[in-house]
Amino acid sequence: MTIIRRREFLAGAGALSAAAAFGLPARAAGSLTAAIYPGTWEEAYRNVVAPALKKDYSVDIAFDSLFAVDQVAKVRAARGVPPFDCFVLDPGPAAAAMQAGLFEPIDASKLSNAGKVPKGLVTSHAVTCNAQVVGIAYNPKKFATPPKSWADLFKSPYVERLGLTGFQTTFGTVSLIEIAKAFGGGIDNIEPAFKALKEAASKVAAIAAPAALPGLFQQGQIDVMYGNTNTVAILKGRGVDIAYIAPESGSITFQTTLHIVKGAENVDAAYKYIDTAISAPIQDALQKAPYNMVPINTDTKLDPALDIKSLDELSKMVTHDWTKINPVRAAWIERFNKEITK
Amino acid sequence: MAGAIAVAGGATASGERVDWRLAAPLGLTYLFFFAAPFAILLGISFYADAEQTRLGLGSWVKFYSDAFYLKVIFDTLKLGFFAVAATTLVAYPLALVFRASGPRVQRVLIFVILMPLLTSVVIRTFAWIVILAREGVVNQTLMTLGLTAAPLNLLQTELGLVIALTQIEMPLMLLPLLTIMNQMDQNLVDASRALGASQWRTFFRVVLPLTLPGWIAGATLVFASSTTAFISQTVIGGARLVYLPALIYQQATVVYNWPFAAVASLTLLFTVLAGIMALGWLGRFAKT
8 A cells, every 4th residue: 555656656756846946036137027917907917017018118017916024024034146137115114024134125217107207206215106196986886975084984884884904004004094084093003993892893894804805795795995095996887876076074095116226136037027017008007997007107198997096196195104004003903902802 | 544643653663674765855845844943943932032033932931921812722622623523523424324335325425525625715714705604505595594583693703613623724634534434344233233232332333433533534634724724714714713824823913922922822732733643642552
C-alpha cells in the first residue's frame, strides 16, 4: 500500500514543477507589475489601461489583484524586495504606507498629464487617479421618500432595511465618522456612532463584511446602505433598483492614489503607467459604464450617471484627515468586534 | 480512504522497508515552506507590541485574558462541532443508501456527491446567499405556503452558516464514509440480523463500529475545513459572528498588529489540532 508507482511519482513531480513555473513573474524589458483592486478596478485597468499602455509605450503590464490593505501587508512582508512596482491605495492605507516609507518619490516632470490634474492631486509621493464619492444608497422601489441624512438611517422604516459595515474599509470608516458627527461626535469622539450602532444592531437587516454588501443589496436582503457612487452605478447598470442620495451634510470624498513602490525595479515603466492612467482619453473611458469611476482629469467631460456635476463639486465635499484616523482605527475595529457582535 | 490510511499505517509498522528518500522532495518543501514560516510566526507572537519592537508575552496575555477572544475560540470550535454533527446526520443515511444500491445508481450518487467539489467555494457560498436571503428561495417558499408572514432572517445567523457549511463540507464526510461502507463485510450485518438483532441494534453495534474509522477521517476533514472556512464564515456569517480566521485576517491586514494576529493564528492551529486529536482518540474504539 505504501509503494508509490514511478508514473504517479513523476506525475506529482511534474505538477509541482508546473506550479513553480506559473509562479514566476514576467519581467521582460518595458514591463511592470502593478497592484490593482479586485473586481471592477481589475476589469477596468486590464481592459482600458493595459491596451493603451501597450499601444502608446509598448510596455507590458501584469496585474496583482489585491485590496489596499493586502498590498501594504505584502510589501511590508517582502521586506525590501517588492513583489510589484505600483500601488493603488485609499487614503488610510496610503498614509500608513507613507509613514512606513514604502513609496519612491514622484517626479511630476516625468508625467505629461500632471498639469491636467487639479492642484494638490499630484504630491511628492502620490498621483491621484480617481476620486471616490461616498453617500447613501437606497432602493427607490421600497421607499417613497429617500433617507435624507446619516441620522435618518437609524430611524424607521430605514433602519430595519439597513446593511451596516464596520471600520475595515475606507468607505465604512468615513461613513461611520459622519454618523458620529450626525449624533454630535466626530473623529475625536466616535462614541455617538457606537451608541447608534448598538441600538440599531438588533434591528438592522444585516451587519456584513464590506465586500458582501452589494450582493446582499442585489438579493433584496438589504435596501439601504452607505457606499460609493461607483458601486451604485455598477449595480444600477446591472438592473438593480438602487439610487444614490447625498446626505444633507454633504457627500464624502476621498482620493484613490497611485504610488511607486520603494525599491521598484521598473520605475520608468511605472511612470508611463501612471501617466497613461491619468490621461484624458483613459479617464473618459473609465468614467463610462460599466466602470463609472469619478475622473480627475480636467479635460474630461463628466458622465451624468456619476451624480456629480463638476469636478469643483468635489472640493466642497466632506473630507477626513487620515493621519488622525489611522492611530485610533485599530481601537475602533476592536471595539466594533466586541460591541456589535452577538 | 480512511481505511486505506489506517491499513497503510499498520503495514509500515509491520516492517515493510520504505526508502525515505522518496519522501525527501515533499519533506524539504515542508521544511522550507512550512516549518520555517511556522518558526517565524511563533517568533512574531512573542513581540509585545504591534510595531514589533519589544519582546514579551503581551500579545498572548491580551488574547487569553480577554473574555471576548476566548468566546471567539469557543464559537469557532462550536461551529466545527455543529458542522461535524450536521454532516454526520445527513451523511450516514446517504452512505447506507449508497451501499444498498446497484452500481449504476452508485455512479449517479458519486457524481451528485462530488458535484459541490467541482464548483468554487465562492460560488457555493454566494448560491447560499441567494437561497437564504430575505427574498430568497427558502423565504419565498415559506411565505407562499403561508407558514410565515414575515421573511425569516437566515443569513448572518449561526443556523444559516451551519446549513451552508453542511452542504459545502458534505463531500469531505461522505467520501471516506462511502469507501469504508463498501469494504464492510455484508456477512456481519446478515449475521447480526439472523441472530435476532433489530435494524437499529445492528446499526449501532455492527455498522457504526465498523465504519468508525471512515467517520473519523470524514469528521477530521469537516472539522478542520469548517473551522477555517474564511469565505463562508465572513460572507454568510457576516460581521456579527466573529470566528478566528476573520479575526486573523483583520489583525494582520487591517490593523497591522502582526504579533496579535500570530497569537490568533497559533490558537486556531492548536484548537483545530486539539479537535483532530480528540477525534483520533475516538479511533481507538474502532473495530477493524
